[in-house]
Amino acid sequence: MANTTSAKKAARKMLRRTDINKARRSQFKSQVRKVEEALAAGDKAAARSALAAAEPVLVRTAQKGVVHKKTAARKVSRLAARVKAMG
Numbered sequence: 001m002a003n004t005t006s007a008k009k010a011a012r013k014m015l016r017r018t019d020i021n022k023a024r025r026s027q028f029k030s031q032v033r034k035v036e037e038a039l040a041a042g043d044k045a046a047a048r049s050a051l052a053a054a055e056p057v058l059v060r061t062a063q064k065g066v067v068h069k070k071t072a073a074r075k076v077s078r079l080a081a082r083v084k085a086m087g
Contacts, residue, residue, distance in 0.1 A: 028061045
């Protein structure tokens with residue numbers, strides 16, 4: 001258990017940040033899943049719109065430090081390549 005005032009505050013902040021990061025990570029995965037589902041369905045228009053919605057979420061998640069920036073870049077790149085290959 002934290003003994004100092006600053007350690008107690010850090011523990012409180014950590015709990016709040018953990019919840020926020022969990023939500024961001026969940027949103028990251030949901031956006032990727034939406035693009036992949038559109039790809040699996042073979043709907044190019046839906047895949048393009050899902051990718052357009054997913055890309056800023058993936059980049060923002062990386063900027064916040066929830067995932068590594070290269071991980072987000074790799075996901076965006078691979079999804080974009082798959083959407084492009086549909087046509």
